[in-house]
Amino acid sequence: MAGIYIHIPFCKQACNYCDFHFSTSLQHVDEMTDAICKEIMLKKNRISDQQIGSIYFGGGTPSLLPEKSLAKIFDTLTSGFSIAADAEITIETNPDDLDAKKIAQLRQFPVNRFSIGVQSFFNEDLVWMNRAHNSTEAETCIKRSQDAGFENLSIDLIYGFPLLTDEKWLSNISKAIGLQAPHISAYSLTVEPKTALAAAIRKGREIPVNDEQSAAQFITLTAKLAAAGFDHYEISNYSLPGRHAVHNTNYWRGIPYLGIGPSAHGFNGNERYLNIANNAKYMQQLALGKLAETIEDLDIYDRFNEYIMTSLRTMWGTDLQKIGDEFGKIFLEDTLKNIVPFVQRNWLKNENGKLTLTPDGKLFADYIASELFLLDEHPED
CATH class of the missing domain: 3.80.30.20 (tm_1862 like domain)
Structure with a gap:
């Protein structure tokens, strides 16, 4: 829901x-x-x-x-x-x-x-x-x-x-x-x-x-x-x-939500919405019946990185099968390669196809996630 x-x-x-x-x-x-x-x-x-x-x-x-x-x-x-x-x-x-x-x-x-x-x-x-x-x-x-x-x-x-x-x-x-x-x-x-x-x-x-x-x-x-x-x-x-x-x-877990009010974010799975962080301008736009937001289209790399960033922070972890099914073989292969140093350092566990942070790894959650991000090597001009 x-x-x-x-x-x-x-x-x-x-x-x-x-x-x-x-x-x-x-x-x-x-x-x-x-x-x-x-x-x-x-x-x-x-x-x-x-x-x-x-x-x-x-x-x-x-x-x-x-x-x-x-x-x-x-x-x-x-x-x-x-x-x-x-x-x-x-x-x-x-x-x-x-x-x-x-x-x-x-x-x-x-x-x-x-x-x-x-x-x-x-x-x-x-x-x-x-x-x-x-x-x-x-x-x-x-x-x-x-x-x-x-x-x-x-x-x-x-x-x-x-x-x-x-x-x-x-x-x-x-x-x-x-x-x-x-x-x-x-x-x-x-x-x-x-x-x-x-x-x-x-x-x-x-x-x-x-x-x-x-x-x-x-x-x-x-x-x-x-x-x-x-x-x-x-x-x-x-x-x-x-x-x-x-x-x-x-x-x-990436469930869609509406963001209402100045500075609020919303997300529908493929797009992110950001309301203006200015009370006066927000109210002026709404008084005219207009939304005071910008819309960001999320490509497959954005959605993958978002999934890594959010799922890795939780006790349920990052699902490798989900990566393969939703993002494709290349994303899965790159992820399996990129996690190796963190598994060796005992910051990440890979058990039953789920990546979770160890107690030591939780101290470096943002750094680990950023190292697992993937970038589009051929972005559109």
């Missing part, structure tokens, strides 16, 4: 590491809601032959949306699509938004999963990141959500930043496990060029990220969550058995 991703481009304040598209002003939230609803209806025929198995509200901070905006978007979705009765419907939230009133509002909608941007349970870390919540809110919002019936929760954590000692990282992991969230997403801090953190590092006001620290904390995370019964089903994602995120898993 297909999915729908909706990008809500609003945040209370800018985290120092974030380069996602958002605005800290809610001045045009009604106009943005109208534009999102118009885009939904303009794109509904792209997957009209499929039921919707997942809807994901990302951002930005979707939990900032007022009740009337969420109601309008859900009304538009239900009028435009056939949504499966058991569809996973996720909304990204921040701890400071999840007070009793907001949770009660969200109970009125078919939202059945929260992805909560905790990042750390330590106040000094949250201040350093310029997060809007504190450590008490990080913990109490999870318990409050569970008490209200939202048991399908994912907790986001960040590791590899200068303030995070190994002792604090162990405490964060233990706290997340103890709160009984069935899903944990953990990301190594990446310094993106146009962020406040990058500027501070350039000016010498912050310490650069230490790759060795990040690697060691990744290894600790994986070991501790495995011992607690979590599947490491994707490089950055861990869940209890059977509690994998449906929406994100479909990304890695």
Whole structure:
């Protein structure tokens, strides 16, 4: 079943590491809601032959949306699509938004999963990141959500930043496990060029990220969550058995999805769609009944490289038979040749026709995938 991703481009304040598209002003939230609803209806025929198995509200901070905006978007979705009765419907939230009133509002909608941007349970870390919540809110919002019936929760954590000692990282992991969230997403801090953190590092006001620290904390995370019964089903994602995120898993398996909202991506198997990352221009185009997107046709090399990049990150791995069947003999032969050094180094396993990363290989997932990419040697002029 297909999915729908909706990008809500609003945040209370800018985290120092974030380069996602958002605005800290809610001045045009009604106009943005109208534009999102118009885009939904303009794109509904792209997957009209499929039921919707997942809807994901990302951002930005979707939990900032007022009740009337969420109601309008859900009304538009239900009028435009056939949504499966058991569809996973996720909304990204921040701890400071999840007070009793907001949770009660969200109970009125078919939202059945929260992805909560905790990042750390330590106040000094949250201040350093310029997060809007504190450590008490990080913990109490999870318990409050569970008490209200939202048991399908994912907790986001960040590791590899200068303030995070190994002792604090162990405490964060233990706290997340103890709160009984069935899903944990953990990301190594990446310094993106146009962020406040990058500027501070350039000016010498912050310490650069230490790759060795990040690697060691990744290894600790994986070991501790495995011992607690979590599947490491994707490089950055861990869940209890059977509690994998449906929406994100479909990304890695190449299932088609619509991308709605400024900066959102969509994918149908042969084409990728990218919406403009500019709120004003996005709303102006939709007000005229026009889509604010560019379309990229994916040739066989693009689709192969996409498959390698996404499948290799997962515990299900890369299927060699699928490569032969869908991309052809030459792609399969080149792949078998290119994996040899990584198998010899014990970074890759080739078992029963499936390529999977070893624990050591997971530290170099992006590098390994890039080395397995194939390029068209005879591109059209």
